[in-house]
Structure formats: structure tokens, C-alpha cells
Amino acid sequence: MNFDTYSRCPVCTSKNIHFYKNGSFDFQTINRDLIKITDSDYGKTWDLWKCLDCGHIFANPYPRQEFIHSLYSTSEDPLYEEEAQGRGKNFIGILTILEKFHPEKGKLFDVGAATGILLDQAKHLGWIPSGIEASQWCVRVAKEKHKIHLMEGDFVAVEMKKNLFTAVTMVDFIEHIPQPFEAVSKAFKILSPGGTLCLVTPDIESFAARITGKRWWHFRPAHLAYFSMGSISKMLERAGFKIVKVKKYVWTFSAHYLLSRLRPFKFLIKNAALGSFWKKIPIKLALKDSYEIYARKEN
Numbered sequence: 001m002n003f004d005t006y007s008r009c010p011v012c013t014s015k016n017i018h019f020y021k022n023g024s025f026d027f028q029t030i031n032r033d034l035i036k037i038t039d040s041d042y043g044k045t046w047d048l049w050k051c052l053d054c055g056h057i058f059a060n061p062y063p064r065q066e067f068i069h070s071l072y073s074t075s076e077d078p079l080y081e082e083e084a085q086g087r088g089k090n091f092i093g094i095l096t097i098l099e100k101f102h103p104e105k106g107k108l109f110d111v112g113a114a115t116g117i118l119l120d121q122a123k124h125l126g127w128i129p130s131g132i133e134a135s136q137w138c139v140r141v142a143k144e145k146h147k148i149h150l151m152e153g154d155f156v157a158v159e160m161k162k163n164l165f166t167a168v169t170m171v172d173f174i175e176h177i178p179q180p181f182e183a184v185s186k187a188f189k190i191l192s193p194g195g196t197l198c199l200v201t202p203d204i205e206s207f208a209a210r211i212t213g214k215r216w217w218h219f220r221p222a223h224l225a226y227f228s229m230g231s232i233s234k235m236l237e238r239a240g241f242k243i244v245k246v247k248k249y250v251w252t253f254s255a256h257y258l259l260s261r262l263r264p265f266k267f268l269i270k271n272a273a274l275g276s277f278w279k280k281i282p283i284k285l286a287l288k289d290s291y292e293i294y295a296r297k298e299n
């Protein structure tokens with residue numbers, strides 16, 4: 001069986017969960033193309049349920065962990081790597097804050113490391129980088145392009161020792177998996193006492209989410225859950241963390257990426273020379289519709 005249903009909230013275990021919104025695609029058709037990081041086919045959701053105790057909104061039924069992992073393990077996304085420069089800028093802010101908490105740096109572990117862009121930057125800033133990634137293609141690109149050696153596998157399922165890392169990063173990861181609490185608990189386990197988790201995930205209660213409604217760009221088949229401050233704090237505290245800093249995440253994309261996402265402008269990037277011109281123009285998008293949360297494993 002590839003799918004299952006929740007009878008309790010996956011974040012807080014409450015039984016007070018109710019149907020929230022009809023899905024807008026046939027979830028049985030989920031495949032590796034529908035879950036690409038750079039998939040532009042947004043506006044599509046699973047059947048969503050809501051927990052009335054913590055506010056968490058989640059796919060129900062949902063794809064089982066082994067099944068969704070098998071889709072990611074064989075997925076390839078060259079467009080993601082083309083955006084390396086823009087994505088790199090997104091991560092500098094995170095590394096700057098982690099460095100304030102841990103001036104001595106140390107070992108940093110990135111969960112859902114993709115092609116290793118965050119870890120490559122962390123390495124240049126003096127951290128000892130490591131991480132895990134489901135996609136075999138991403139693991140290969142990380143090794144060949146950035147000389148970053150990632151574990152290939154499923155973070156929730158893999159065996160890891162405790163107290164290993166100064167910092168753990170999870171950027172746009174927990175909304176992709178059916179067991180977010182288990183992932184955050186695993187991060188707690190592998191962090192050293194005093195270590196910090198940085199969690200980035202879309203905020204379904206953000207202004208952008210409210211005004212764009214069904215067309216919100218984070219509504220996509222790859223997203224199995226939608227968090228708000230209520231559910232994130234519940235999840236982190238239940239796992240043992242103390243939240244130490246909350247901010248809104250600022251995305252940087254190239255002009256090329258944005259134009260390629262907007263159908264009326266696609267003609268502007270078809271010409272190869274013009275296309276590479278757009279790739280060099282960074283655009284900062286202060287959409288403020290994702291949370292960037294820092295949580296500490298207390299001594």
C-alpha cells in the first residue's frame with residue numbers, strides 16, 4: 001500500500017482532526033515529476049485535514065514514507081542546480097545567524113541537502129559539513145560539483161548516533177514528509193546539547209497565502225503539510241526544543257527563474273543569450289511567507 005490515513009494529528013497526536021479542504025488533483029497519480037523542487041504547477045493540493053488543537057493542516061490520506069522516499073530517490077531536477085547562485089544567497093542569512101549562536105562553529109548537518117549548496121557555503125565559512133539527501137541524482141551532483149559527500153537515504157529511517165552536531169538545518173524539508181514530528185525529534189537526538197536547529201517552512205497563515213488563496217505557490221503536490229506558528233511551536237516543544245529566534249525568510253531568485261515561472265514571460269528566456277543574461281540578475285523576494293525558526297537543544 002502506497003497510501004495511508006491519519007487518525008491523529010501528525011504534529012500533536014490530538015484526535016481532534018477534521019476535514020478541511022477538498023484536494024485539487026488525483027493523489028493516486030502522484031509521481032516523481034509532480035514533486036520536483038522547481039515544479040511550477042502550483043495551486044494543487046491533496047485532500048487536507050486540520051487539527052483543531054494545534055492548527056496543523058495536512059494531507060489525509062497521505063503517501064507512506066517508503067513510497068514518497070522512493071519517488072524522491074529517483075527524481076532529478078537540473079533547473080534547481082541552475083539556480084545555485086540565487087539559492088546560495090538564501091542560505092548565507094541562515095549561516096550568519098547560526099554563526100552568532102555558535103561562533104566556534106563545528107559540525108553542521110543539512111537534512112534534505114539537495115545538491116549541497118548550503119553545505120558548500122558552510123564549508124567555506126569554516127563549518128564541517130555533512131548531510132543527507134533522498135535523491136541519488138542530487139547526491140551525485142553534490143559530490144561532483146561541490147565535493148560534498150552526502151548520505152543517501154531517508155532521514156527519519158536511517159540509524160544515527162546522538163549528540164553529533166552543533167547545528168542541523170532543515171530548509172523546506174518537513175512539509176515534504178508524512179512524519180514531521182519524527183524528523184524534528186531525530187534532529188534533536190543528533191544535535192549536541194546546546195546545539196541549534198534551523199527550520200524553514202512555508203507559513204499558511206502568512207499574508208501572501210491569504211491573498212493568493214488557491215493560487216498560493218506553496219500549494220503543490222510535493223507539500224504534504226502546511227504549518228503555522230501554532231503547529232511549529234507545538235512540534236518543536238514536544239520534541240524537546242526551545243525556540244530562540246523566529247524570522248521571516250527572504251527568497252532570492254534569478255530573474256530567469258521568475259520569468260520561467262510566469263507563463264506570459266516565457267518567450268523572454270527562449271533566446272539562449274538573453275536567457276543567460278537573466279540568470280545573472282538576482283531578485284530578492286521579501287514574500288515573508290515562510291518561517292525561519294531557530295530552536296535550541298538545551299543543555
Ligand SMILES: [Zn+2]
Pocket residue numbers: 009010011012013014051052053054055056
Ligand atoms: Zn495537532
